[in-house]
Amino acid sequence: MDSLWEILTVITVVVLGGLGLLVAFVRGSASRRRTAAPPAPPREEKVRGANTYQAGSTARIDTSKTAEPPAPPTTPRPTPEPEPVVVAPPVEPEPAAPAEVAIERPESARNRMGRLRSRLAASNNAMGKGLLGLLAGGQLDEAVWEEVEDTLLGADLGVEATTELVDALKRRVQVEGSATPEQLEGWLHEELLKLVDPTMDRRIAATRVGDRPxxxxxxxxxxxxxxxxxxxxxxxxxxxxxxxxxxxxxxxxxxxxxxxxxxxxxxxxxxxxxxxxxxxxxxxxxxxxxxxxxxxxxxxxxxxxxxxxxxxxxxxxxxxxxxxxxxxxxxxxxxxxxxxxxxxxxxxxxxxxxxxxxxTGVVLTKLDGTAKGGIVVLIQRQLGVPVKLVGLGEGPDDLAPFDPVAFVDAILD
Structure with missing residues (x-):
């Protein structure tokens, strides 16, 4: 009996050991199968273009579209240093040369009063015609002489010069008796010219004095x-x-x-x-x-x-x-x-x-715009200096050296 139990015990141990080896073998096989299986491919991501993809770190081309191999990787070229930009200073435009002014050569002013006599005569004709009309109107009575005085005073001749002129004309009429209009005009011309005084020096000081201008x-x-x-x-x-x-x-x-x-x-x-x-x-x-x-x-x-x-x-x-x-x-x-x-x-x-x-002298402007030509005599008498220049218009050459004879001629023209 004891031997039988020993035999059963050995058989049991052997059977159990065999089962243990079988279980270990089965587990090892399963483990080896799991280890040999290829890993699942990672999720593909589209990166650039219609046919180019990237999987992990490996790129591939869809062979259904193209058979070309992938391009070898290129080494990026180093970025060159930018050349310094030289900015040129702005060029200032040269100033435009001033337009040259044509130099004019005025004509001599010596005969300018004569050339402009018509302008002077037109403006002062009221004085001249009034006097000649009164003196040539007939009998020269006191009433006529009073009108002559009023005409001269209205022409700004002044009281003193007016009195002198009328008295001089009265004396001539008394000496000569009856006089023709031509004689009266001649007498008036002579007496007016005396008042304007052609003897006064009307020259302009325009000549160097020693070593100075x-x-x-x-x-x-x-x-x-x-x-x-x-x-x-x-x-x-x-x-x-x-x-x-x-x-x-x-x-x-x-x-x-x-x-x-x-x-x-x-x-x-x-x-x-x-x-x-x-x-x-x-x-x-x-x-x-x-x-x-x-x-x-x-x-x-x-x-x-x-x-x-x-x-x-x-x-x-x-x-x-x-x-x-x-x-x-x-x-x-x-x-x-x-x-x-x-x-x-x-x-x-x-x-x-x-x-x-x-x-030392007077420049009388706008003389062509007034009938009061007697102002010339009045100014000369009050200041004791001559009228040297007269303005007879708006033109650049309408300033004339005063000529007493031409002035009186224009008044009585």
Missing amino acids: ACVMVVGVNGTGKTTSVGKLARVLVAEDKDVVLGAADTFRAAAADQLQTWGERVGVPTVRSDREGADPAAVAFDAVKDAADVEADVVIIDTAGRLHNKVGLMDELSKVKRVIEKQSAIDECLLVLDATTGQNGLRQAEVFAQAVDI
């Missing part, structure tokens, strides 16, 4: 045409072959210096001016005289600011300009510009200016 200072009231008269005077002197320099000492009116410079450029005459509006007019005048001396000009003409004759401060400033000029040069000519159409008011202006500066 002549200096002409021009003054006047606002609106009389002062700057224009200076420009026209330059043309008159250029026509006489004078070397002229202009000084723009009117620094208060913005366009005065430009206006004067334009006048000068037309006849090739330089203008000394300040670039700053409101500059000291005395300083500009001083520089103009100095520059004229440096270039050895014949004459320098100083244009001053127009001013009201009843403004004391402005008149004092005018005196200052005169004093500053005289520090280096005498003033050879001081011309007062008056508007002939202002009549008696022009005389009052003249008297105030004569007190501030030494007036």
Whole structure:
């Protein structure tokens, strides 16, 4: 019995060991099968193009579309350093050359009064015709002489000159007795010419004095045409072959210096001016005289600011300009510009200016626009200086040296 149990025990151990080996073998086979199976392909992602894909880190081409092998990887080229950009400085355009102004050559002014006689005659004909009509109308009684006096006074001849003229005509009539209209016209012409006084020196100081240029200072009231008269005077002197320099000492009116410079450029005459509006007019005048001396000009003409004759401060400033000029040069000519159409008011202006500066002559503008030709006689008598220039129109050459004979001829034409 014991042997039987031992045998059964051995059989049992053997059977159990065999079963254990079988189970181990089965498990090892299953494990080997799982290890040998290929891994599942990863999820494919589309990266670029219709036929190119990327799976993990390996790329492939869909052979259904193309049979070309994939391109070998290329090594990226190094990015070259950018060349520095050189920026050229902006090229400034060259300033346009100023347009050349054609230099004009004015004609001589010596016979200008005669050429413009028709204009003067048309404006002053009222005076001449009125006088001749009265004197040739018949008997010269006291009533006629009174009308003659009224006509002369209306022409701004002045009381003193009117009385002298009427008295002279009365004496001639008394001596000669009855007179023809032609005789009366001749007598009137002679007596008017005496009043205008052809013996007065009407020359313009425009010739060098020693080693310096002549200096002409021009003054006047606002609106009389002062700057224009200076420009026209330059043309008159250029026509006489004078070397002229202009000084723009009117620094208060913005366009005065430009206006004067334009006048000068037309006849090739330089203008000394300040670039700053409101500059000291005395300083500009001083520089103009100095520059004229440096270039050895014949004459320098100083244009001053127009001013009201009843403004004391402005008149004092005018005196200052005169004093500053005289520090280096005498003033050879001081011309007062008056508007002939202002009549008696022009005389009052003249008297105030004569007190501030030494007036040597008068420029009478707009003489062709007034019938009051007697203002010439009145001004000369009151100031003791001659009318030297007269304005007879708007043209550049309508400023003429005053000719007493031509003036009286025009009045009585």
